[in-house]
Amino acid sequence: MASSSSSAIRLVKLDKECELRVEVSESAPLRLRVLNGTAEIFGTEIPPEIWLSFPPRLKFAWFLLGMEPQFKWMVLRKLIILLIRPMISYVNVHAVLEAIVPKPLHMVILKLISWKGPRVIVVGPVDSGKSTLSRMLLSWSAKQGWKPTFVDLDIGQGSITIPGCIAATPIEMPIDPVEGIPLEMPLTHFFGHTSPSVNVELYKVLVKELAQAAGMVINTMGWIEGVGYELILHAIDTFNANVVLVLGQVNGFSFKVYCLFTNQKGDLMEAIVARGMGTGSKVYIFLVVTLVLYPKEKLCSILRDVLKKKPNMDVVKLQKSGGVVSRGAKYRQRARGYRIREYFYGLANDLAPYSNISNFSDFVVYSIGGGPQAPRSALPIGAEPAADPLRLARMNVSRDC
Numbered sequence: 001m002a003s004s005s006s007s008a009i010r011l012v013k014l015d016k017e018c019e020l021r022v023e024v025s026e027s028a029p030l031r032l033r034v035l036n037g038t039a040e041i042f043g044t045e046i047p048p049e050i051w052l053s054f055p056p057r058l059k060f061a062w063f064l065l066g067m068e069p070q071f072k073w074m075v076l077r078k079l080i081i082l083l084i085r086p087m088i089s090y091v092n093v094h095a096v097l098e099a100i101v102p103k104p105l106h107m108v109i110l111k112l113i114s115w116k117g118p119r120v121i122v123v124g125p126v127d128s129g130k131s132t133l134s135r136m137l138l139s140w141s142a143k144q145g146w147k148p149t150f151v152d153l154d155i156g157q158g159s160i161t162i163p164g165c166i167a168a169t170p171i172e173m174p175i176d177p178v179e180g181i182p183l184e185m186p187l188t189h190f191f192g193h194t195s196p197s198v199n200v201e202l203y204k205v206l207v208k209e210l211a212q213a214a215g216m217v218i219n220t221m222g223w224i225e226g227v228g229y230e231l232i233l234h235a236i237d238t239f240n241a242n243v244v245l246v247l248g249q250v251n252g253f254s255f256k257v258y259c260l261f262t263n264q265k266g267d268l269m270e271a272i273v274a275r276g277m278g279t280g281s282k283v284y285i286f287l288v289v290t291l292v293l294y295p296k297e298k299l300c301s302i303l304r305d306v307l308k309k310k311p312n313m314d315v316v317k318l319q320k321s322g323g324v325v326s327r328g329a330k331y332r333q334r335a336r337g338y339r340i341r342e343y344f345y346g347l348a349n350d351l352a353p354y355s356n357i358s359n360f361s362d363f364v365v366y367s368i369g370g371g372p373q374a375p376r377s378a379l380p381i382g383a384e385p386a387a388d389p390l391r392l393a394r395m396n397v398s399r400d401c
Helices: 086-100 105-114 128-142 202-210 225-240 296-307 329-345
Strands: 007-013 018-023 030-036 039-041 045-046 053-054 058-066 070-074 078-083 119-123 147-152 165-171 188-189 216-219 243-247 253-261 269-272 282-292 314-318 365-368 392-395
Touching: 070 086, 086 128, 086 253, 119 128, 128 147, 128 216, 165 202, 165 253, 202 225, 225 296, 243 296, 296 314
Parallel strands: 119 216, 119 243, 147 216, 243 314
Antiparallel strands: 007 070, 018 058, 018 078, 030 053, 030 070, 039 045, 039 058, 147 165, 165 188, 253 269, 253 282, 365 392
């Protein structure tokens, strides 16, 4: 717990249409409270005058709802206050979804015709804010009295349980900004890998097992090309999604510095290839600014073209929030380790999971599908593979596995 001395407490005022982006230190939790005004974290409104404690390594953002709020915080690593426009568009998406949901008076009739409510699937590249947008839409919907289902197909991150699983769970109230997704009633299928490319057929079968719920928000992976794109179309078709939210990249600038010099003859040369400048040389430094345009339109335009014949289908393009942080492979690996530990030991290390020691000979292990398969090009024309892609194969378990 942070020190409660007055010197450790800082005050910040958040203006209208701005958000407060916070990164908690890795060594100590953060305590924060709202003094006045109305604000929310990931769609969950935060009550004033209550200290909230956030665990280490957590990244989140406070967004202004009503009058200008003031915050006090203790032990802060990074703070950014920005005028944020994408958040306004996210709120507008919620308003549109809320408008298409029938009034309670009509729900009795709609239940008789098996109306399943809006099914929203969020797609986009890696580190585009899909999980955050899903949480906000779920919390806003729960705040209006609905009970949507959250479906997480991102096996590399694991928003509901642990990485390597796909899961679904009902959201009956706004998601707690500290505790996260509730784990009282999750339906979980263990896949066992952080990428579906290891066993695509098994991944598709597990996805079908989660497609029975009513109104839902579906979070997907950041793999949007090749097999990843095919899995996005499979999820849209399997869940019968009627709203596709496509998060794109933010256009930006890249900077390059060139250092050139002239030799004694006056020839202009690059410093990086020179072995010595000699006397009388002049150095020129150039700053080249390049506007980087990411192909954010590509996925959205392709999905619109492919899905245009499906009735009652809307494909909506949304801008990626500038607060989304790019994460490298090593960071993701550490995050998965933290996520697994939090699942078993709790955020505050207040859980004590039971362990048991067994011999290898006590278990029989099978793998489901996967492994090398003959390509379709090697089969006769019109022939289908005879081997079951989900066949069980016994594995030899040893200490070397």
